[in-house]
Amino acid sequence: MGVLDEPFxxxxxxxxxxxxxxxxxxxxxxxxxxxxxxxxxPLDAIGRAKAAVHWTKGEGVLLGRSAAALLGSAFVDADQPVEIALPRHRRPAPGITVVQARIGRSDRCEVDGYPVTTPSRTAFDLACRLPRDRAVPALDALCRATGLDPSTALAFADVHQRVRGSARARAVLRLVDPGAESPPESLTRLLLIDHGLPAPTTQLVVRDTGGAFLARLDMGWERWRVAVEYDGAQHWTDSAQRTKDIDRHAILAEHGWSIVRVGADLLRNRPHIVIDRVVAALSARGAQLDDGSPGHHGTIARERKSLRA
Structure with missing residues (x-):
């Protein structure tokens, strides 16, 4: 790539x-x-972040989503303002959010010569500033891209308890799972957890009785052989992918697996259907989902009712 093929x-x-x-x-x-x-x-999130660093003549340090983009996170929206820290006040240019802050050497690193916050600091900033349902997908992607262990990010938050938003950040960081391969997978996992279901294992590898590989599933519970798969648009529009999916699910069914499939419409508009189907599949396999208290219908039953309201 030539010198002038990137922002300058x-x-x-x-x-x-x-x-x-x-x-x-x-x-x-x-x-x-x-x-x-x-x-x-057209510039993607990485290109726009690099342009912002050039605008500061190298003084700025990329933060939050912009740092995550350079650190390798997928799914960073190029339309979001670039986030950058400067040690002094400066009126931001269009499309750039300036945070007046000095980023210590221990909290910064470089990617291709561009200064960014470290993965731990980036995770902490995202967890502090973003609403939970936006933060968790972003953090899942960051940890997956960088190899950051969520427990390391949580330890960083514990050290910075006096920072505004740190309590919320610690709660959010406890929900992070780098196994999610897309924001909808992250949101599907959150939906299950929010409604009282046991946290599923992500990227669950299924093998036959001889140990041969059968499939890798988005998330599920090996104990009960129940899995949840989020199907993106290509699973419905690509005929080759559709054929592959049919064969794959038939093989899994032959080996005793029950698969609950989730699409964009179900996740966004009819989440109670997802919960109903997962609860039914788990219950059929003997999972005890209610607490059994006298006169109590169970957490999941109540949550399912609230979803329909």
């Missing part, structure tokens, strides 16, 4: 003789003041 400081490129003013105007477009990118190449 226009004044520096001109001073270095890397291009002429005519080339700058004709072949490139301004992203933020004095920062340019090649025309016809």
């Amino acid at each position: 400081v226009g004044s520096w490129a001109l001073a270095a003789g890397a291009l002429t003013r005519h080339q700058l105007r004709h072949d490139f477009e301004r992203v933020v003041p004095d920062v340019y990118s090649r025309k016809g190449r």
Whole structure:
């Protein structure tokens, strides 16, 4: 990739003789003041984060979602403002959120020469600032990309208990599972946990009696041979994938597995159906889901009713 194929400081490129003013105007477009990118190449979250660092002339340290993007997290929305810390006040450029803060050396690192907060600090910031149902998918992705153990992030939060939002951060970090491969998988797991079901094992490997690999499932309970699979759009629109799914689920059924399939509409608009189907599958396999108190219908029964309300 050429030097000018990524965002760059226009004044520096001109001073270095890397291009002429005519080339700058004709072949490139301004992203933020004095920062340019090649025309016809929309910037993703990583590109926009790099542009923000150039806007600060290297003084800024990327935070939150922007740091997560450079650290390798998937699913970071390019339309969200870039988050960057500066040691002094500066009026933000369009599309950039400036946090006035000094990031200590122990809390920062570099990715391809760009300063970002460390995975632990990034996880803590996300857990402090984002609503839970946005934070958990972002943290699942961050831990998966960086290899950060959620317990390490939780230990970081324990050390920073005086920081605003740290109590919420610790609660959120306890829900993180790097096994989730997409935000909908994270939200499906949260739905199950929120309604009293045992936390499922993610990326559950299924083998036959001889030890041969059969499948890897999004999440489930090996004890009861019940799994929950989130099917993205490709599972319904791609005929080859659809055929593969049919064969795969037939093989799993032959080996005693019950699969509850979840799609976008179910998760978003009819979550009670998901809970009903999972509870039915687990109960059929002997899972004891109610607490059995006299006159008590159980946590899950109450939650299912509230979902329908």
